[in-house]
Amino acid sequence: MKELRIFCPATIANVACGFDVLGLCLDHIGDEMVVRKTGSGQVTISRIEGQDLPLEAANNVAGVSAMALLKALGSKQGFDMEIHKKIKPGSGIGSSAASAAGAVFAINRLLGEPFTLNELIPFAMEGEKLASGALHADNVAPALLGGFSLVRSYDPLDVIRLHTPGQLYATIIHPQIEVKTADARSVLKHSVPLKKAIAQWGNVGGLVSGLYTEDYDLIGRSLHDGIVEPLRSLLIPRFDQVKQASAEAGALGSGISGSGPSIFALSKGEHTAKKVAEAMTQVYADSGVAFDVHVSGISHEGVRPTMSGTP
Amino acid sequence: MKELRIFCPATIANVACGFDVLGLCLDHIGDEMVVRKTGSGQVTISRIEGQDLPLEAANNVAGVSAMALLKALGSKQGFDMEIHKKIKPGSGIGSSAASAAGAVFAINRLLGEPFTLNELIPFAMEGEKLASGALHADNVAPALLGGFSLVRSYDPLDVIRLHTPGQLYATIIHPQIEVKTADARSVLKHSVPLKKAIAQWGNVGGLVSGLYTEDYDLIGRSLHDGIVEPLRSLLIPRFDQVKQASAEAGALGSGISGSGPSIFALSKGEHTAKKVAEAMTQVYADSGVAFDVHVSGISHEGVRPTMSGTP
Known part of the structure; x- marks a missing residue:
């Protein structure tokens, strides 16, 4: 597989009582991304639609998250990303988390899944840090795992997928x-x-x-x-x-x-x-x-x- | 039924992270009580074995809890209690809660269960207040409900029985x-x-x-x-x-x-x-x-x- 198209869901963090620890994953509301393997040896972002966001990978949450993952693997594989932004940045429903989670999910899948979904969270948190200045997981965790998630601990990172009632x-x-x-x-x-x-x-x-x-x-x-x-x-x-x-x-x-x-x-x-x-x-x-x-x-x-x- | 013999379990409150809200109910460790209907129209404590505790109902957690229940019902029924104290007061495993919970459980049962177990908690909390100076439910709740319990809120009081793994x-x-x-x-x-x-x-x-x-x-x-x-x-x-x-x-x-x-x-x-x-x-x-x-x-x-x- 050389290319993957993905849906990157919006998320609600905190969920009232759970400041910094709880989050939930929305359905239907989210961005789309296309991620492709390239021969460039680098992470590039060729196109961002819907919002005016930086194309330089080092200044973009998706780029930073992708590079964190590749660095951990020691991989020299190049990837290009197209981001079709539908979640408005600054809206409070996890716009940066959707891009961060999407980037690491797609690259992990294209590389044959060297990491579990839980293991991808720290890489996506690096992207979040670029957006908010803080390493937080309460959006990227539900964006990756779905449903409700709990960040039991940040140090060491311990994220739990909770049961999510259907109605x-x-x-x-x-x-x-x-x-x-x-x-x-x-x-x-x-x-x-x-x-x-x-x-x-x-x-x-x-x-x-x-x-x-x-x-x-x-x-x-x-x-x-x-x-x-x-x-x-x-x-x-x-x-x-x-x-x-x-x-x-x-x-x-x-x-x-x-x-x-x-x-x-x-x-x-x-x-x-x-x-x-x-x-x-x-x-x-x-x-x-x-x-x-x-x-x-x-x-x-x-x-x-x-x-x-x-x- | 005129008389009831009961086992009043010890409890562990707080359970590390859950200060003031979590508690669990122990097996085998606990007091025994005998509670009898009497014609005295009053709450009396005829005997306390094992510990030197006040026999005057108004100065005893069991007595205070019992009177709180009877007052809420507007009942003039008299009750006498014998308390066989095996949990040491001041040990931190819910000695006062065992007596408070035991008193209200037995009287409620002898009166034909006008209250649910959850509804008994506030009466037992009145007894706890005599012992500790504060209205807390993290011992009396598990002493009455068994298993793990969570005091989600004190105002209004909202106590949840949690699932308790068998091992x-x-x-x-x-x-x-x-x-x-x-x-x-x-x-x-x-x-x-x-x-x-x-x-x-x-x-x-x-x-x-x-x-x-x-x-x-x-x-x-x-x-x-x-x-x-x-x-x-x-x-x-x-x-x-x-x-x-x-x-x-x-x-x-x-x-x-x-x-x-x-x-x-x-x-x-x-x-x-x-x-x-x-x-x-x-x-x-x-x-x-x-x-x-x-x-x-x-x-x-x-x-x-x-x-x-x-x-």
């Missing part, structure tokens, strides 16, 4: 304002009250338990973030109204997607998720802020080969 | 020194570094996932506490040596049981748990501190009626 749907509203990951990090405090930390790990435990037992009510009760959301939500217009409208429309819970500005809600069943989309749309309709709203299942698979002719 | 065994060493719960709380800091809090909720998520998937290695990898253990372990002689010896003997992980001074380790299989007991014993043998060592399975049932003639 869980996400609704996402992306207000088109700029919140850079680095800025969203700078509003955080270096220490947190012990009492709030205890509430947070109670909710993480509850959410993980709810995923395994497919207890949608428990999942909903656990979707609270008393630590990061109160600070970051100030950067997102009408955040509280979106949250309230989502709850009234039947969502299990909601929160900031990654570092924002997208807001996500989880619902049981696509029908409810669509009602939540309508409710979110109404909140933003007269806001003067441009926005997109998406409804998506949770994909049980991460990056995957696609059959489409021209991506 | 999990606990080893406990109880150094006979006094560490009062209130003192153990006073060494805690009111705020924690965000980075440590993230590591902690990653481990809580990992432990809960490991319990559901019966992944003993993951359970072991998740048994870390970077927040409370470094402070409280200073109050426990030879803590680090016990931890190291337990790991070398094959334990999955270890930590402080509740607020100490008992130290627990979890192992896969009784054989390993017994080897851990030997290793713990060796560490303490020449310490000059009196100690007990116990090995126990995790009980899938909490407080339960017992058939024994005289407890």
